[in-house]
Amino acid sequence: MSERIELHEPFSDAAQQHEAGMLGMYVFLGTEMMLFGGVFAVIFVTRALHPAEFVAASQKLHVFIGALNTGVLLTSSFAVALAVAFARAARARLAAGLLVAAAGLGLVFLGLKAFEYTLEIHEGLLPLFSRPANFSGPVEHLFMNLYLVATSLHAIHMTIGVVLLTGLAWRIARGGVPLPGRVALVENSGLYWHFVDVIWVFLYPALYLAR
Template sequence: MPDTEPVAEPFTDPRQQHRAAMMGMYVFLGSEIMLFGALFCVAAAMRMAHSAEIVHASHALHFGIGGMNTAILLTSSLLVALGVESAQTGQAGSSARRFAGASMLGLAFLALKAYEYRLEFAEGLLPVPGIEARYDTSIQHLFMNLYLSATALHAAHLAVGILLLLLLSFQTARGAIALPQRSIVLVVAGLYWHLVDVVWVFLYPVFYLAR
């Protein structure tokens, strides 16, 4: 953390301001972890109580598409990590390009997920009005409700992250964010993006690989 970081009220020391910013971000990330953690707990309870039905429902999901999206998000996390490193060394152009690249991968994820939803809608998998569901039991229907809720919530978080990365990429490229003095802004954005990626890393096996 650079000692030349601008200090805003009520802080008097750049290190104190840095620690406060990181603490605030950790509290926010903790609340997000509790949100998705509740969904994972429900999924785990369903798996233990109705293993055979959950496995049967999971087999209908397109695990290949989910696997491609996993690779896309992991690559985007690498770009964000490199972008943060560039920001901390004052390489504004490199940081802006890497953040922009990560946001493009995020858009690719959403496009692929939308295509997957379309396939699932056509196959009667999504629990939405207007289609003839192909569920055998109410437990499978509940599993797909949980799948749709969890993945849609994740997609909403990812969309917020994409907008954030694009905004920071633009501001960094035009010099509106002084680097490395204000690299903390990109650091906390990177933490949010990594959280979204980690959530998907858990969502993928919980829903797609329930074997």
């Protein structure tokens, strides 16, 4: 592989720079995991404290929209995985196209999520937004609070991911990212996307499938 790689200050060769970038991303995702870990801990403690009410509250969520969104997100991760493979093979246009497709699926996810929130507002189930709110009891209120915190924190990460992938695709399409020299950029963005996907894979059963 002979490619133009910009070496930054502390690094002495390309492999070292690449590995450092990857390791940095993995460590960062470790911190993200601990961040969501706090939310998961709260969800599980609440379930342990109030098992019956928790299950009852979970049954009010729109499980089909959640399931559909899980499918959408997994498909987008597939597109990102393909994009990384094509980026390694220096197929820049294909890689950029797949990244756009993944970002598009991310937007579909966010759209479905917004639709779900709207339904919940009409049902009086979404805290802060539903007036009047219509909770059967305090635990249901607490459950919906947790649902809102967890899914909106996830949606913020999704939004960052969509911006990241779109920007990257745009740069690749313009030729601003020489491939496969700068493939680390695609790999690291891909890692972030997969991570956000995996968080949803855990959030979905913890909230929707607790019925």
